[in-house]
Amino acid sequence: PAYGQPYQWSTRDFEMGAPLGRGKFGRVYLARERTSNFIVAMKVMFKAELEKGNVQRQVLREIEIQTRLKHPNILRLLTWFHDDSRIYLALEIASEGELYKHLRNSPQRRFEEPRAAKYTYQVADALEYCHLNNVIHRDLKPENILLTSSDDVKLADFGWSAHTISNKRKTLCGTLDYLPPEMVDGHIYDHSVDHWCLGILCYEFLVGCAPFESNDNEKTYEKIRRLEVYYPSHMSSGAKDLISKLLRKSNNGRITLVEVMKHHWVKENMAIRN
Numbered sequence: 001p002a003y004g005q006p007y008q009w010s011t012r013d014f015e016m017g018a019p020l021g022r023g024k025f026g027r028v029y030l031a032r033e034r035t036s037n038f039i040v041a042m043k044v045m046f047k048a049e050l051e052k053g054n055v056q057r058q059v060l061r062e063i064e065i066q067t068r069l070k071h072p073n074i075l076r077l078l079t080w081f082h083d084d085s086r087i088y089l090a091l092e093i094a095s096e097g098e099l100y101k102h103l104r105n106s107p108q109r110r111f112e113e114p115r116a117a118k119y120t121y122q123v124a125d126a127l128e129y130c131h132l133n134n135v136i137h138r139d140l141k142p143e144n145i146l147l148t149s150s151d152d153v154k155l156a157d158f159g160w161s162a163h164t165i166s167n168k169r170k171t172l173c174g175t176l177d178y179l180p181p182e183m184v185d186g187h188i189y190d191h192s193v194d195h196w197c198l199g200i201l202c203y204e205f206l207v208g209c210a211p212f213e214s215n216d217n218e219k220t221y222e223k224i225r226r227l228e229v230y231y232p233s234h235m236s237s238g239a240k241d242l243i244s245k246l247l248r249k250s251n252n253g254r255i256t257l258v259e260v261m262k263h264h265w266v267k268e269n270m271a272i273r274n
């Protein structure tokens with residue numbers, strides 16, 4: 001490349017391998033960079049599909065956000081490039097794939113408390129870093145969390161993330177189970193929506209399903225508004241205490257992410273595991 005110009009990556013630099021998964025807007029493949037043999041996860045999206053879904057701005061915002069975020073529990077966007085018909089995201093590989101598959105395949109389809117506590121801690125740590133960088137993830141769910149070979153989690157898919165300045169309503173797509181009350185009622189929201197989602201996530205780790213799940217959207221909205229949470233008898237009082245402090249209607253009533261990381265249930269259970 002011309003002196004001082006950053007190298008322009010292209011598909012020629014990579015040998016594409018097995019498919020790793022598919023999202024709404026494209027597929028993810030294993031890929032190897034030819035000169036370094038470095039392995040990446042390559043997300044390939046068709047421009048036409050992104051235009052049809054009217055999400056190209058979100059992808060550009062994700063690229064802008066993710067190239068800045070560097071944290072052990074956030075999946076790195078290493079580089080990106082495009083050709084005439086596709087956009088490629090070269091992502092850090094998380095070889096154990098999507099966390100929800102491990103959740104669904106666990107005995108009783110739920111994680112033991114030490115494992116749930118470790119992941120809750122790591123997600124809280126990643127979210128705290130995002131918020132310090134004025135980024136709200138907004139789409140926290142087991143599908144967007146990946147697992148590494150060292151059993152650490154990586155927050156991924158910042159396609160729905162936003163800088164804290166913009167309070168655009170999140171167009172309702174995908175699961176409603178994670179929507180906090182202020183978003184269900186279309187009110188403005190801030191980074192504390194992620195605190196709510198962390199509560200839902202921790203509940204789902206421990207129970208195997210989200211607390212407000214129901215087969216009818218209106219019923220889910222109602223349960224969220226009424227904050228009807230059923231805690232199964234197997235759940236420890238420490239876990240119930242933490243979740244009840246995150247699933248608070250008033251966004252400023254939710255405990256901070258630092259308090260989550262210091263919570264006695266998290267600390268006790270992480271001591272067991274590590």
Ligand SMILES: Cn1ncc2ncnc(NCCc3cnc(NC(=O)Nc4cccc(C(F)(F)F)c4)s3)c21
Pocket residue numbers: 020021022023025028041043045055056057058059062075089091092093094095096097098146156157158159160
């Ligand atoms: C499956 N799998 N197994 C191992 C493994 N290792 C790493 N990554 C994997 N999978 C990729 C995970 C992703 C990370 N970042 C993403 N980002 C995205 O998909 N962005 C995006 C695309 C199209 C439209 C939109 C928009 F605008 F609509 F929001 C946003 S997807 C892996």
